[in-house]
Amino acid sequence: MIMPPYIEHAVALALSVGHHVENVSTGWSKMNQVIEMSGRLTPELRQSIEDNIPNLRYWSTKGTPHDKPQEGFTCDEDKVSMFFRCIKLNEK
Numbered sequence: 001m002i003m004p005p006y007i008e009h010a011v012a013l014a015l016s017v018g019h020h021v022e023n024v025s026t027g028w029s030k031m032n033q034v035i036e037m038s039g040r041l042t043p044e045l046r047q048s049i050e051d052n053i054p055n056l057r058y059w060s061t062k063g064t065p066h067d068k069p070q071e072g073f074t075c076d077e078d079k080v081s082m083f084f085r086c087i088k089l090n091e092k
Contacts, residue, residue, distance in 0.1 A: 004078035004080050006053050006055045006075045009052065013048055014037050017044075019038050019045075019084075023036040033079075033080045034081050035082040035083070036083060037084045038084075040086055046058065055075065056073040059074060060086075070084065
């Protein structure tokens with residue numbers, strides 16, 4: 001798995017609180033690499049990433065009829081993004 005240092009650090013923070021990498025994909029038009037994480041991004045993890053890795057940009061989407069809402073972080077310098085799917089409390 002190739003990840004630039006800022007995203008690698010964010011992934012390590014997520015791993016340390018029980019998340020795991022679900023998928024890593026390449027070949028996107030605007031991103032060199034996209035990392036899908038398990039679970040949802042908690043407010044505590046979001047704050048930890050923002051506090052420890054200010055080089056990353058937080059983002060979120062509302063979702064569509066075909067895609068669930070997502071939120072994550074992007075390293076604009078390296079064009080690599082990580083994301084978590086937003087799920088309802090009664091979903092797994």
